[in-house]
Amino acid sequence: MTQTLMLDATDAAPFPLARPPVQAMGLHLHFAGHGPVLDNLDWQIQPGQVVGLLGRNGAGKTTLLETLLGLREPSLGQVQLFGEPALQPSDALRARLGYVPQQSDLFDDFTPEQLLRYFRSFYPRWNEAKVDGLMSRWQIPVNRRIARLSQGQQQRLSIIRALAHDPDLLVLDEPVASLDPLGRRDFLRELVEQVLDRGTTVVFSTHILSDLERVAFNIAFLSGGKIALQAPQDQLAEEVRLLVGSEPALQAVVKASRAQVLHRRSLPSSQRWLVRFPEGQIPPPQAGLQCEALGLEDLFVELAQ
Numbered sequence: 001m002t003q004t005l006m007l008d009a010t011d012a013a014p015f016p017l018a019r020p021p022v023q024a025m026g027l028h029l030h031f032a033g034h035g036p037v038l039d040n041l042d043w044q045i046q047p048g049q050v051v052g053l054l055g056r057n058g059a060g061k062t063t064l065l066e067t068l069l070g071l072r073e074p075s076l077g078q079v080q081l082f083g084e085p086a087l088q089p090s091d092a093l094r095a096r097l098g099y100v101p102q103q104s105d106l107f108d109d110f111t112p113e114q115l116l117r118y119f120r121s122f123y124p125r126w127n128e129a130k131v132d133g134l135m136s137r138w139q140i141p142v143n144r145r146i147a148r149l150s151q152g153q154q155q156r157l158s159i160i161r162a163l164a165h166d167p168d169l170l171v172l173d174e175p176v177a178s179l180d181p182l183g184r185r186d187f188l189r190e191l192v193e194q195v196l197d198r199g200t201t202v203v204f205s206t207h208i209l210s211d212l213e214r215v216a217f218n219i220a221f222l223s224g225g226k227i228a229l230q231a232p233q234d235q236l237a238e239e240v241r242l243l244v245g246s247e248p249a250l251q252a253v254v255k256a257s258r259a260q261v262l263h264r265r266s267l268p269s270s271q272r273w274l275v276r277f278p279e280g281q282i283p284p285p286q287a288g289l290q291c292e293a294l295g296l297e298d299l300f301v302e303l304a305q
């Protein structure tokens, strides 16, 4: 049986009134020859939240995560991390951030031992016991050149580097893409410990929905350059339904319950709407109207079409 441990340390966060770890306002960014990848995007993440970021290939998840960390400059808008501008981070702010990029950015000619020694010199806080424990548990050869490590070993090393200074905000861009199932489980366990021990705020993108279902209390969907939907998973399960029926029937239900239509699709003989209902307002069964609860994968498929 799969163990589910949905994480959110919001209630346990030591400073509930602290500045949000992430506050993005009005972000706009486009690459030459493309339409906007981020289009007036607003997003706020609270201390201790664990947010899984979903979106189709090319939706802009990497671009968004890089922009949040100040690694890309938006053409409009701004990001504040713990109340400081992401584009001009102080050393103190840098020390609070951990990042696992999608593409490994480790130095190929270093050995893992040299790499970790190098990074240790930049951080006032460095958890040697955690690093040693993970290096041996995840069986990373300490003295082999990084270029000679497998993709999965490099990814594990990148995760260790990001966790080593006990960051307060951890941003991970598809951190498990190269990991085998055991590696993914180890990684998720580590993430769980990090959040439970320290109230770390975590944002991670992944296409492996079963992982999200196990650990991410909050889910955010990036679509059309915006966070199209963000909510705790249990709320999504309770409040979001797929309605199939004629347009007048769907209009009537949505109007009566003051629901929010998240996505509409027209089929030849019916309409297919993804709808979020206010608490307790799911419509009772009625003729000519199909009303379905969706798992995360089906929700993703509906939102992404």
Ligand SMILES: Nc1ncnc2c1ncn2[C@@H]1O[C@H](COP(=O)(O)OP(=O)(O)OP(=O)(O)O)[C@@H](O)[C@H]1O
Binding pocket: 031, 032, 034, 037, 055, 056, 057, 058, 059, 060, 061, 062, 063, 064
């Ligand atoms: N440096 C760049 N120059 C031009 N276009 C880019 C650049 N980086 C990304 N893009 C484009 O921006 C869009 C968003 O890319 P991004 O990598 O952020 O998507 P993603 O959601 O992370 O995708 P995936 O799930 O495949 O990793 C894509 O259309 C991509 O082709």
